[in-house]
Amino acid sequence: MNLDLLLDNLTNPALLFFLLGIIAVQLKSDLEIPPNSSKFISLYLLFSIGFKGGQELAHSHFNLEIIWSALFGILIAVVIPFYSFFILKRKFSFENAGAIAAAYGSVSAVTFVTAVSFLEIQKYTFSGHMVAIMALMEAPAIIVAVILMRLYNKKETNSTNLSSVIKHSLTNGSVLLILGSLIIGFLASDQQAMGIKPFTTDIFKGFLAIFLLDMGVVSGKKLDVFFKSGWFPVLFALIIPLLNGASIAYLSQLVTSNVGNRFMFSILAASASYIAVPAAMKIVAPKANPGLFLPMALAITFPFNITFGMPIYLSIILCC
Incomplete structure (x- = not known):
C-alpha cells in the first residue's frame, strides 16, 4: 500500500472531524449536533x-459497460449476505445473523x-451510473x-410479506432521495445545474465534515456496550469488509477499466x-x-x- 496515500487520508479534515467526535464522547463533552x-x-x-451523479450520467453514453456494472453490483449484494450469514450463524441466532448479513x-x-471526497483528493473521477448502482x-x-x-x-413462520420488504427497501428515504436526485440531475440542463452549483458542490466538503463529526459522536456512544459482546463481532x-473490498477491487476489472468506478x-x-x-x-426481524x-x-x-480501507482498495486497483 502506498504510504503517502495512507498518510494523506489520515490527515483528511473529514476523517479528523470523525475522530474528534469520538474523542468528545470519551472526554464526556456535551458536544453534539442537534x-x-x-x-x-x-x-x-x-x-x-x-x-x-445524474449530471454525470446525462453526459455518459449508455453502453454495455453500464449494464454489466449494474449486474455486477447486484451480484455483489447477493453473494456477500449469503456467505456472511453462514459465518455469523456459528456465533449468533438466525435473527442476528440475518440482520448483520443484510447490513x-x-x-x-x-x-x-466520503469515497467521492477521497477520489476528488486523489484526482480520479467516476461515472454517474455508479450512483444508480449504489x-x-x-x-x-x-x-x-x-x-x-x-x-x-x-x-x-414470519408473516411479513416479501413484497413489502422490497417496497420498504425501495421507498426508504435515503434510497428514494438519492434515486430522485439522480433522475432530477439527469433531466436538468447544464445551465440549470450551474444555478445551484454553489449549493450542490461548493459547500459539500464542509457539510461532510460536520456530518462525520456527528457520526463520531454517535459511534463513540455505542463503543462501550458493543465491546461487551466479545471479539468475534x-x-x-474488520476482516469481512477488508476481504470484500479487496476482492472486488481486483475483480472489478472484469466489468470496467475506470479506476474511479472500480474504487x-x-x-x-x-x-x-x-x-x-x-x-x-424492525419489520422483518424484530428480535x-x-x-x-x-x-x-x-x-x-x-x-x-475511511481510514485504512480506501487507500488499500485504491492501491490494489492501481497495481492490477
Whole structure:
C-alpha cells in the first residue's frame, strides 16, 4: 500500500472531524449536533451526490459497460449476505445473523459520499451510473437475508410479506432521495445545474465534515456496550469488509477499466448499511439486536474503511 496515500487520508479534515467526535464522547463533552440539523445534513449529502451523479450520467453514453456494472453490483449484494450469514450463524441466532448479513451485503450511502471526497483528493473521477448502482444494491441484500432467516426459522413462520420488504427497501428515504436526485440531475440542463452549483458542490466538503463529526459522536456512544459482546463481532467487522473490498477491487476489472468506478465498487462491497437495513429489520426481524449490528457497521467498519480501507482498495486497483 502506498504510504503517502495512507498518510494523506489520515490527515483528511473529514476523517479528523470523525475522530474528534469520538474523542468528545470519551472526554464526556456535551458536544453534539442537534438531531434536526444532523438529519438535514444527511439529506443534503444524499441530494448532492445524487444530483451530481445524474449530471454525470446525462453526459455518459449508455453502453454495455453500464449494464454489466449494474449486474455486477447486484451480484455483489447477493453473494456477500449469503456467505456472511453462514459465518455469523456459528456465533449468533438466525435473527442476528440475518440482520448483520443484510447490513454487510447492503451499502452505506455515507461511506459512498466520503469515497467521492477521497477520489476528488486523489484526482480520479467516476461515472454517474455508479450512483444508480449504489441504490440498486440496497434491496437485494435485505431480500437474501430475509429468505435465509425464513429458511432457518423452524419454530415460527414470519408473516411479513416479501413484497413489502422490497417496497420498504425501495421507498426508504435515503434510497428514494438519492434515486430522485439522480433522475432530477439527469433531466436538468447544464445551465440549470450551474444555478445551484454553489449549493450542490461548493459547500459539500464542509457539510461532510460536520456530518462525520456527528457520526463520531454517535459511534463513540455505542463503543462501550458493543465491546461487551466479545471479539468475534469486532473481528468480523474488520476482516469481512477488508476481504470484500479487496476482492472486488481486483475483480472489478472484469466489468470496467475506470479506476474511479472500480474504487466505488470496492467501497460499496466493503461498506455496511446503518440506515436502510436497521429500518427494514424492525419489520422483518424484530428480535434482532440493533445494539449489535449498528455498532459493527457504524463504529468499526465505517471508520476502518475511511481510514485504512480506501487507500488499500485504491492501491490494489492501481497495481492490477
